[in-house]
Amino acid sequence: MNEKESWTEKYRPKYFSELKGQELPIQQIKEFLNNLSEKKNKxxxxxxxxxxxxxxxxIAYIISNEKNAEIFELNASDLRNNEKIKEILKPVAEQQSLTKKMKIILIDEVDGISEVDRGGISALLNVIESTNYPxxxxxxxIWDKKFSDLRKRSECIQLKEINYRIIKDVLIEILRKERKFIENDILTNIAMNARGDLRAAINDLQMAANLEDPSKILVYERDKETDIFSALRMIFKGKPTNNMLNLFDSINKPIDEIMLWVEENIPLEYQGEELARALDLLSKADIFKRRIYKQQYWRFLVYENAFLSYGISSAKNSNSGIDKKAFTSYKKPTRILKIWMNNQKVEKKKTIAKKYAKYVHIGEKRALKEFSIIKQFLLKPEIQKELKLSEGEISYLESK
Ligand SMILES: Nc1ncnc2c1ncn2[C@@H]1O[C@H](COP(=O)(O)OP(=O)(O)OP(=O)(O)O)[C@@H](O)[C@H]1O
Ligand SMILES: [Mg+2]
Structure with a gap:
């Protein structure tokens, strides 16, 4: 079996009878198609x-399969392109006489058409006018104002989230076919966590089935803060994607600490050439980090971020996806992290001492020396306010 194949594709329904939890819309669609062939539809x-x-x-692919019809897909940019529309519509009409095969025109994800290409929507209305194909x-x-004409000229059929019990049944069926076992509680959790999104549930199932300990999947909750382990998994195991560039925004850790985590775990995932490339990218991220500190040029954060996420992810050979599927137990960066946190603390102590020294007109060095004494005094909220201590500085004082 091809390990790389996604289960959502592998188990994409080919017949209406395989499509779960959508009985009412299926009935409406079948009716529409029947009426269409009898030319009863407006x-x-x-x-x-x-x-x-x-x-x-x-559903588009099911119809094409059951009706033996060909799918012509038009996307938002095709719709903006008059020539292309003509080109696509023409062969549709011509080819019919040759093959006598039915055609379906699919406009997938029409809400991808933005305000700026409104022209696309009127082009779509023209297409509806000028073809006889469904x-x-x-x-x-679909409730945006810009779609109001389109809504009037189309039959709107609503599909709803899929009930978690149905989702769970689908998951069980897939596991049976894959000859894999995952505990019932975990399946329930995956099914509920998907909140009606069957694709998400199947993806989580596949991920869990690849883990040595499938219950690890429970840590990972949709729409919640990404934890550092999931982020590392995405970087090291996933294909580099543009989404990765924002990956660290959802992690509740400073970027410098994230860099230590990445550094610590690179050797667990990369060897040889990949390792060399990853370390090179890491050093580039580090260069930007230093520049940020030296020149206070925060714009470089974007680069530091990009090297650490997308960069490190792209260091792997494109064909090494299979052996990286296995579960890796990532390590916490222990020694360096301790040093780093300690430096952070020293840094905080210095900035606090500086503020205090200025306030009471003594030297900074003296303030640092007497820190243990003045600390008691600095614990008072009024004083902290007066000295304009930052949150980080306050939590440093409180943690001692
Ligand atoms: N009702 C269903 N019954 C069985 N499998 C389903 C069902 N809905 C989704 N799936 C599974 O999820 C995958 C993705 O479904 P699909 O591409 O149809 O989603 P969609 O509704 O078009 O989502 P999107 O709005 O993100 O485009 C399918 O390949 C299939 O594996
Ligand atoms: Mg879709």
Missing amino acids: KKAIILHGPPGIGKTT ILITAND
């Missing part, structure tokens, strides 16, 4: 709308 387009991962795009439009949210 409308030629269907809008399938609803939250992510519930079967909207899949048009399938999918969207997460």
Whole structure:
């Protein structure tokens, strides 16, 4: 079996009978298609709308499979391009006489059309006017004003989140086919955590099945703060993507500490050439870090971030995805982290002493020397306020 294949693709339903939890919309779609072939419909387009991962795009492929129809997909940028539209519509009409095969025009994720390409929507309305083929439009949210004409000229069919019990049944069925076992409680947790998004649940299931200890998946909660372990997993095991550039924003740790975590764990994932590349990128991140400190040029944070996330992720060979699937137990950067935290503390102590010294008109050195004495005094909130101590400085004082 190909380990890299995603289960969501592998188990994408091919027939309506395999599509779970969408009985009512399925009935509405079948009716629409029947009426269409009997030319009873006033409308030629269907809008399938609803939250992510519930079967909207899949339905287009099911129809094409069951009706033996070909899918012509138009995306937002095709719609902006008049020539392209003509080009696509023309062969649709011509080819029909040759093959007698039905065609479906699919506009997947129409809400990807932004305000700026409004032209795209009127082009779409033209397409609806000028073709006899059924048009399938999918969207997460169709209630924006810009879609009001489109809504009027289409049959709107709503798909809802999938109930967690149905999700769990789908997960159990997939595990059975994969001949894998995961404990019931974990399956329930994955199913509930997906909040109606079956794609998310199947992805979590695949991830859990690849872990030595599938219960580790429970740590990872959707929409919550990303913990450092999940972030490392994404960087080291995943393909580098643009989303990675913001990965560290959701981690509640300073970037310098994140760098230590990355550094500590690089050798666990990369060897040979990959290791050399990763270390090189790490040193580049470090250069920017130093420049930030020296020149207080915060703009460089973007680069530091990019080298650490996308950069390190792209250090792996493109074909090494398979052997990186295995679970890695990442390490906390112990020794260097301690040194670093200690330096942070010394740094805090210095800045506090400086503020105090200025306030009471003594030298900084003396303030540092007498720190243990003045500390008692600095614990008073009024004083902290008066000295304008930062949150970090206050928590340093309180942690001692
Ligand atoms: N109702 C369903 N029954 C069985 N499997 C489903 C169902 N809905 C989604 N899936 C699984 O999730 C995957 C993704 O579904 P699909 O691409 O249809 O989602 P979508 O509704 O188009 O989401 P999006 O809004 O993000 O485009 C499918 O390949 C399939 O594995
Ligand atoms: Mg889709």
